[in-house]
Amino acid sequence: MTKINITQAILEQFLSEEAYGVIEEVKKTDPFSLHQALKEANQLIASMPPIRLGTTYLMAAAGQHLSDWFSQPIIFEALGMYVDIRKIINSASQVEVFAQAIDGKSETMSAVFAPYANSELTFELRLNGHSVLRAEIFVNQDATRIEGEGELLDTESSPVGDLELFINRKDAL
Incomplete structure (x- = not known):
């Protein structure tokens, strides 16, 4: 009989479901909005003080x-x-x-x-x-x-x- 770390197995299952959910959400998102969000994030970073x-x-x-x-x-x-x-x-x-x-x-x-x-x-x-x-x-x-x-x-x-x-x-x- 092999020992299974139940906590680790549950965590792996949860993370794979979360990753799948993120991938599906990205597929539904308009590429233009992702580009716009990245552009806004870069502008925010560029405006940070020295x-x-x-x-x-x-x-x-x-x-x-x-x-x-x-x-x-x-x-x-x-x-x-x-x-x-x-x-x-x-x-x-x-x-x-x-x-x-x-x-x-x-x-x-x-x-x-x-x-x-x-x-x-x-x-x-x-x-x-x-x-x-x-x-x-x-x-x-x-x-x-x-x-x-x-x-x-x-x-x-x-x-x-x-x-x-x-x-x-x-x-x-």
Whole structure:
């Protein structure tokens, strides 16, 4: 005589009946309404506010103008990463943005960016509440490296204060 887990058997039966009910309901639904519902859901997600991931304090930079504040990598210790910003040659405001895990902190960075692995995001840095850099970035599969391109937005602000990192779905900021 074989032992049967009655609870498991009832659960499997219930789930198969529920799945069948959902499949039948979808078959009855007009494909246009499903498309419209997905479109509305995407618009709702795109209108979500940016997510503030972390803050670091930017001390007096090497020069007097904001364009110098990124001459050294910026460390976001709580996120387990550093951000390296390089100005593109012969460009007034175009930059390349790279970020990767600090040695020994790859698990921290991965935990933060895992939901965005293999995704394109909008990356924004705000200094004292003012946007100073915005870039389109790509998060790698392990969520331990980020790279992209963007531009410096404000070169007149004082290069001292709270530097906040925001991300959002691409084109949502």
